[in-house]
Amino acid sequence: MGKLSYVTNLSLDGYIEDEAGVFAWLPMDDELFVFYTELLRSVSTFLYGRRLYEGMTVWETDKTLAARSDLMADFARTWQAASKVVYSTTLTEVSTADTRIERRFEPAAVRQLKAAAGKDLNVGGANLAAQAFRAGLVDECQLFVWPVVLGGGKPGLPAGMRTDLELVDERRFNNGVMHLRYRTLGG
Numbered sequence: 001m002g003k004l005s006y007v008t009n010l011s012l013d014g015y016i017e018d019e020a021g022v023f024a025w026l027p028m029d030d031e032l033f034v035f036y037t038e039l040l041r042s043v044s045t046f047l048y049g050r051r052l053y054e055g056m057t058v059w060e061t062d063k064t065l066a067a068r069s070d071l072m073a074d075f076a077r078t079w080q081a082a083s084k085v086v087y088s089t090t091l092t093e094v095s096t097a098d099t100r101i102e103r104r105f106e107p108a109a110v111r112q113l114k115a116a117a118g119k120d121l122n123v124g125g126a127n128l129a130a131q132a133f134r135a136g137l138v139d140e141c142q143l144f145v146w147p148v149v150l151g152g153g154k155p156g157l158p159a160g161m162r163t164d165l166e167l168v169d170e171r172r173f174n175n176g177v178m179h180l181r182y183r184t185l186g187g
Helices: 030-040 050-056 063-067 070-081 107-116 126-134
Strands: 004-011 015-017 043-049 083-087 099-102 120-124 140-146 165-172 178-184
Touching: 004 126, 030 070, 043 050, 043 126, 050 083, 063 070, 107 120, 107 126, 120 126
Parallel strands: 004 120, 004 140, 043 083, 043 120, 083 099
Antiparallel strands: 004 015, 140 178, 165 178
16 A cells, blocks of 8 residues: 655745745755655655646656756656646646546545555645645655745645644755655544
């Protein structure tokens, strides 16, 4: 059985994008890029909201990205190796292999995916992750906290509900980013 992890980048004040909807405020470096790639190696299936999926498709559709460096090529291969489920009421087709569209988030279907998985699953997109949290499906929450305060925007964690967490790992990167890995308790 695979575990379902919510992995996201957050500002220090808890936002995944600023008030203009921009999340390109992330200064990436090689150390962090390698860590992201290693983290994704354990993932067999990504569960994405439409916007995040559309942003990630470049790792398969833009061949020039992988050609920029060995690190980028490794990330692209790792991302492409996993299946993708995109939750969208508006998307009519996908542009990546091993990808399907679901019109609604169905907790029972995700439970079945987890039970059948030989590797882990990753939920991406704050709205989709909130649904997974509310359904008690999230086993881990992995936050990359960036040294920036956005002052507003889209929150990265669900509002209006309590989830108790246990810190199981932490790592500080040279660029000031903190990786915090939590296990969900209860549920």
